Amino acid sequence: MQIRHPQIKSLQLSNPVILAPMAGITCLPYRRIMKSFGASLVFSEMVSANGLIRDGQKTQLLLATHQNEFPLGIQLFGDDPVVLAKAAEIIKEDSSLLDINMGCPVKKVVRSGAGSALLQEPQRVGQIITAVRKVYPGPLTIKIRSGWDENSLNFLDIGRIAEAEGVDAITLHPRPRSQGFSGNAHWEHIAELKSALNIPVFGSGDIFSAEDGLQMLQQTGCDAIMIGRGGYGNPWLISQILALLAGEKVVYPNSEDKFRVALQHLQLHHEHFGEKKTLLEMRKHLCWYAKGLDGASHFRAALQNTDQLNQVVELLRTFFSQTEAA
Numbered sequence: 001m002q003i004r005h006p007q008i009k010s011l012q013l014s015n016p017v018i019l020a021p022m023a024g025i026t027c028l029p030y031r032r033i034m035k036s037f038g039a040s041l042v043f044s045e046m047v048s049a050n051g052l053i054r055d056g057q058k059t060q061l062l063l064a065t066h067q068n069e070f071p072l073g074i075q076l077f078g079d080d081p082v083v084l085a086k087a088a089e090i091i092k093e094d095s096s097l098l099d100i101n102m103g104c105p106v107k108k109v110v111r112s113g114a115g116s117a118l119l120q121e122p123q124r125v126g127q128i129i130t131a132v133r134k135v136y137p138g139p140l141t142i143k144i145r146s147g148w149d150e151n152s153l154n155f156l157d158i159g160r161i162a163e164a165e166g167v168d169a170i171t172l173h174p175r176p177r178s179q180g181f182s183g184n185a186h187w188e189h190i191a192e193l194k195s196a197l198n199i200p201v202f203g204s205g206d207i208f209s210a211e212d213g214l215q216m217l218q219q220t221g222c223d224a225i226m227i228g229r230g231g232y233g234n235p236w237l238i239s240q241i242l243a244l245l246a247g248e249k250v251v252y253p254n255s256e257d258k259f260r261v262a263l264q265h266l267q268l269h270h271e272h273f274g275e276k277k278t279l280l281e282m283r284k285h286l287c288w289y290a291k292g293l294d295g296a297s298h299f300r301a302a303l304q305n306t307d308q309l310n311q312v313v314e315l316l317r318t319f320f321s322q323t324e325a326a
């Protein structure tokens with residue numbers, strides 16, 4: 001299959017494999033790792049437009065960037081067109097692309113009228129895009145789910161409104177809000193949206209292997225795919241999809257490769273956030289790197305008892321060298 005180079009307004013991507021925005025996951029060190037495996041575009045965690053205009057320190061930390069990770073998409077969430085436009089102006093210089101979250105199912109976000117709650121208010125979707133479009137000249141995208149629930153699958157309507165108001169591309173995670181992450185993603189919705197619109201359409205949902213990635217591109221005709229949970233502890237998924245697309249041999253990591261990348265990830269995290277936060281936040285990532293290997297459950301348990309970075313490094317070294325020998 002020929003490698004596509006999606007064009008999002010002025011931004012041309014080098015390939016069709018994008019890192020999905022994920023709250024609590026796609027912080028700067030994670031993005032740098034995924035970038036180094038070939039992601040053509042990486043996304044920040046979603047950032048509160050309200051928080052941003054109030055200039056909260058926490059929000060600023062979410063927005064820290066590194067020169068090696070560009071092009072970088074920043075995702076905002078909010079429900080108020082005026083607030084979102086103000087936030088868009090603030091990040092104008094820091095981002096290659098701005099995305100507005102219209103799919104998040106998390107209660108706290110939905111209760112505030114943002115995320116997937118917006119799918120119930122198509123008119124407000126239009127108002128938000130119009131307001132942001134006025135102030136943000138760069139590539140502007142939205143990310144949606146298929147609808148609020150099974151009885152209101154309005155992704156085609158939302159897509160048409162977005163296109164008419166000047167959005168440059170749209171990502172669909174084809175599950176309604178009510179489905180959470182259960183069952184399968186309905187890839188056929190991605191194909192329907194692609195047929196209905198002229199702007200690029202990106203697909204997100206259930207890509208856990210290189211073959212899945214290729215199949216989503218082939219079955220839906222979408223312009224690019226997003227890597228979400230499939231990339232946990234497995235940045236190789238990106239290079240594997242790219243290899244498959246290029247007709248090259250797909251390479252799987254051995255224990256030594258996993259150790260090297262897990263360690264690099266840990267070091268980048270430490271560099272950016274310091275020891276305390278790294279000990280807290282890297283545990284899940286390190287368990288994902290270890291997943292499926294002999295002794296992974298012991299490793300997970302031992303990791304819970306560490307309170308210093310050098311202990312974690314030693315544990316990693318021992319675990320991966322033993323699994324190599326096994």
Ligand SMILES: Cc1cc2nc3c(=O)[nH]c(=O)nc-3n(C[C@H](O)[C@H](O)[C@H](O)COP(=O)(O)O)c2cc1C
Nearest residue numbers: 020021022023046143173204205206207227228229
């Ligand atoms: C932990 C987690 C956090 C997420 N946070 C966001 C987010 O901040 N913004 C967003 O648009 N989607 C978010 N998503 C949805 C993903 O971007 C993606 O659309 C979804 O996980 C489906 O893709 P997957 O099956 O490849 O994981 C999140 C998903 C997960 C699992």
